[in-house]
Amino acid sequence: MPEIGLNHFLVLSAILFSLGLFGIMTRRNAVVVLMGVELILNAANLNLVAFSKFNGTMSGVMFSMFGIILAAAEAAVALAIVLNIYARFKTVDIGEIDTMRE
């Protein structure tokens, strides 16, 4: 059995990042797009913690905490915006919420 090294974690994080990106680009439900953003933030946090452990400094772990705080703050404002969108448009399909393009 191979030893679990840094690369394993980084690969997992890269996959998470790409899936998040894929979700953001393809999904049309605003809430699900937000979930894609959460995936990307998680990927970054995983990176930070993994690097922190393998190079022996605290900064990464500390930063990942701030990343989590940020995700919470962002989600609160985002979902408030989504609620307003639903109240006005009766949908959260970002393809249909497009009144301005000429």
Added chain:
Amino acid sequence: MALHDLLLALPITFATLWTILLIVVEATAKRAQLTFSLTSVGFLILITMMLFPSEQGYAFGEMLRLSPYSQFANFVFALSGLLVITLSQSYLAKENIHFGEYYIIVFIATLGMMLMASAAHMVVLFIGLEIMSIALYVLAGIMRKDLRANEAAMKYFLLGAFSSGFFLYGISLIYGATGEMTLFKIGIYLQENSATSLFWIGLSLMMVGFLFKISAVPFHQWTPDVYEGSPTPSTALMSTASKAAAFTALITVVLNVSSQTENNSNWIFALSTIAVLTMVVGNIAALSQDNLKRMLAFSSIAHAGYMLVGIVAGSDAGYSAVLYYALVYSLMNIGAFGVIALIEQQRELTSASDYAGLFKEKPLLAGVMALFMLSLTGIPPFGGFIGKYKLFAAAVESGLSWLAVVGVLASAVSAYYYLRVVVFMFMREPQAENQFEGVVLNPTLVLIALLVFLLGIFPTGMLRFAGEAMKFAFNM
């Protein structure tokens, strides 16, 4: 540490405490007018603070870097914030969204920008960026009953969060590659060791985050819709101060990794391509816009392109030109949006042709708007000209004359759509009688016009301020 650090970081300490005061006052008194006054006082104190030389150095264990550089940037942010809120009042009242919270959020956004400009550590940079962005999402969506404002808020939010994700991922990779999060330590590490590909991927992801924030091509698609849909005073803030903040943070990052980027042909090539695309696409797309806000959105993309030229130049002259341009651009763009906000209150007058005959009815307002348009074009003797001149001169100095030529040509194209507005205002007959009856000129607009004019005629003082900012910025 404590007291000395708090004093060293006085602008930020003050802004933080003032924010809390504002929230407490708004929560207890519930009077928007009072909150407005207190916010203005807060901005005024900040501006005054920035005019006096202060101690420089690192505060809070190398978290913040207080220097003439951050001072200049903070000056720009506080000034923009003050101007924006004084221009907001009548608009908000008209749209029935005159919340005291609006001013608090503008103030918090400014605090976020100040953090970005003073950051010496990735975590402060990131928190600052997020405070600013989240505040701007709220400002975009604050007209809850309005269809387009909600759409704008959502688009802004989705793309903003997306770019923050890139930004954070980039930071994590840079941390992995260098083992440091303090910006100057990253710089030291890079001087001693060669940069790995991990570092370059991290830096480019971070750049994507920045390019989203300054709406550079190809990350600009959100800009027109968001600027058009948001309440006009909010648009004024997001098109000026937030861009200025992103640029100051960008300069901080680039300077700290400058050992890698100087004379690095890949870096210069990538960045100058983006600058050229941004200038060309922004200006050409602006040509066909009839809605004035949309036109200014594309023009703000183009202006981000001009400022990128200064970054590509990569010299102190280039960076200080960016700082100076950020100031002038903020002033004239806030002015232009201020005029639009006034006219918009008269029914739905949004396109350039609606401004026909403005000069006949409101000569002063038309004159002010014309001044902003001419300055945005870059016609002497206004501030915009000096700013552009400095940017392109820096590019020529760094041996990038072709970039300067593209910039000048792009500005020539931009003359068409800016001057079109002027022609409508001065040469055409109004579409209806007394169309602009209820428009009351806000004295702030005259003040902004005066500042833009003065910055064009007597630029030396401010230029020296910007130059000093760069000179002392990063050698400690």
Added chain:
Amino acid sequence: METVSFILFSFLGALVMVGSIGTVWSRNPVTSALFLVLNFFALGGIYLLLEAQFIAVVQVIVYAGAIMVLFLFTIMLLNLDDEQALKEKFDLQKGFGILLGGVLLVEVLYILGLKINLPQKSTTLTPVEIGEAKNIGRELITNFLFPFEIVSILLLLAVVGAIVLAKKNFSPNT
């Protein structure tokens, strides 16, 4: 020991992937959200493998506990129907999304495939100590004091912003 951690990593890693694929793929937003919860829990496990106990706990409490409740709450409030089948709207943007995601993935994997030489820092901390709540707490009130304080402004802003945007009958008081 190594075998155990390898098995654990494979298991949790698979869960993370299943969770995230489910999130972006499932048509019903509620299912997406539940997959996301799975993803968060599995990531918490991964953090434990990395000996970052504190972050693991925070991950589960904040993400799975707070953020996901917010998401589910919103979805329930919106009462959304299923999106149409993914195949029906395979348009240019979708293709671009797959392309971009794929290219980035390959690129990152390629780089990671190379041997990464991490900068070695002179440190007195062992990996276990880095993840300990005691050390994190100490860092928070020493080196990271400023971000720790200033992030409260971010939270304050989120509270004010969310109330301004979402509170019912929020009207100007003059």
